[in-house]
Amino acid sequence: MSDDIVLKTNDLTKHYGGVHALEGANFELRKGEHVAIMGDNGAGKSTFVRQITGVEQRTRGKVWLYGEEVSFAGPLEAREHGVETVFQTLALADDLDVPDNLFLGRERTYANWLGPFRLLDYKSMRQSTIDALNRTGVKIPNIRNTIQNMSGGQRQCVAIARTATFHSKLTIMDEPTAALGVQETAQVENIIRTLKEEGEPLILISHNMRQVMDLVDRIVVFRRGQIVANLRKEDTDGQDVVAYITGAKTGAEYEGAA
Amino acid sequence: MTDTSHGTGGLTFDNSKRSWPNEMNILLALIIIVVIFEILGQVLPYMNNQSFLFDTRDRFDTIFNEARLQIIILQVAIIGIIALGVTQVIITAGIDLSSGPLVAATAMIAMSFAQTELVNGNPNPKAIFGTWAMDLPVIVPVVIGLMFGAFIGAVNGTFVAYFRIPPFIATLGMFLICRGIALWWSSGRPVSFPTESYKFLGSGMMPVVWFLGLAVIFHIILKYTVYGKHTYAIGSNEEAARMSGINVRRHKVMVYMIASMLAAFAGVVLSAKASTAQAGMGEFYELFAIAMAVIGGISLTGGRGSIIGTVLGAMVLGVIRSGFTFVKLDGSYQLMAMGGIIIAAVILDQYRQRNRA
Ligand SMILES: Nc1ncnc2c1ncn2[C@@H]1O[C@H](COP(=O)(O)OP(=O)(O)OP(=O)(O)O)[C@@H](O)[C@H]1O
């Protein structure tokens, strides 16, 4: 395998009982590459993400990260390997504030000999939160506010700022702009452009054709749990992609699939 | 204070307008209840203008009626220790019903290792072990009691976290099991005659010292440690906590263990205070402990609540008890009033949630 491959999956499959949510996905992502995953609701996009990040255990198949075969026991392990994810469900704790959420599961602490009772370094975490929000241009009136008092868009901004705070080997965003206003969407897109400039690879799941065409190098289309197309942006356009999404067309190499 | 108003997105945020902490409401309620009893002392014809809280006899050296203050807190201290634990369980969106019977079972077990050899020069008539278990250092019964509590808590936590039994059911089962253990331990007979050092653990104001000391420790733990943060995170959004890499199951086991160890310690203190252990001890303690947390503003759906709130909730129950005794209304009225207060607390909290700033 050539060593500029960030992520590779082979025959990645997930069945929920009788539901074949993901079937035989072969996927590749190269260094510095930004790839979009598109597909209708229920096509298996989020399921694909959950198998890579260890949120769920796959039914079958293999995953390599930077050439190393991996099978993450949980999202923490994925994160320790440099995979940062904005989940579609956001994964925020409503009763906690912004710094708490940004650092949840990887708190900065001191007196670490106290084990689970080690002390939180609130000051440093708050400062880093402010820095991260400034860097990403995310606007939140009061970071000490609990998440439950925030608008859907602000919540999403927090979830995105969380991934952007920590340098990663691979960033995955599952519909990061689904609930955002025009300005916030532009901000998130800017964050994504920054990642591109810094050469950080990205998998972007989105239903927004304009956004996808603007931002990524390649589009992978899912339909009913299977990959049905792998299109370089230069070789395609919106109408073409829609045809693959709806099933009017299927990529030559995927004939016989859904 | 660092400036948190960065990038306000056109919104203004007034830093001086910190949100009114929930605990202030309970403190306010506490003061109102005290004032009501104070007024009742003045207006009720049979009360002869007695004061509830102030010292009316020797107004020279003290302002407050210290005896009453002590009783208010002493009578809730032991249940309060349990409440510190159940608060943590409820924050994770769980519940622990097993604490009352666990108090009894631990009292029996710990007391059995705290026996004196001679009672008034005669051999101890109630000892259930031989002389090897007599006059042991006080640390032995305490550690055995805490270990028993840790074991029960680990079982509770394992059933809740690993076998996904609803906490209500798992701890209801443990409720019966612990009461059974308490009865079985000495075939229903009480265990009495502890060593002096054991008695000291529950003597005088010691229960209050334990309660407030542990309250301070767990306040710090919940607010300033990773354990506390994860406890809130799990109750707030268990899925998010898991995705953030928190070992949710292990953490829950730890929370149930800590709660049961606190209940077990309450059993030690209670038996030391009473100088006896009986299988029927701690009846309804689990419910009163939960009531303290609820009055203290905890959310039974998890994620919200605090040790300060629970301590204030305990004080509210203590004041109501003392107050009813003060105005010479007996226990039946106390129970009715407490029931009313608990329901009122939840209604107020829901109202507050809907109108949150
Ligand atoms: N835990 C589960 N148990 C059973 N079925 C599931 C589960 N999770 C997902 N599915 C099913 O798997 C299929 C794929 O779901 P998935 O969430 O991956 O869709 P998606 O492509 O992300 O859709 P959307 O665009 O709406 O987010 C759906 O039919 C869904 O109902």
Ligand SMILES: [Mg+2]
């Ligand atoms: Mg999805």
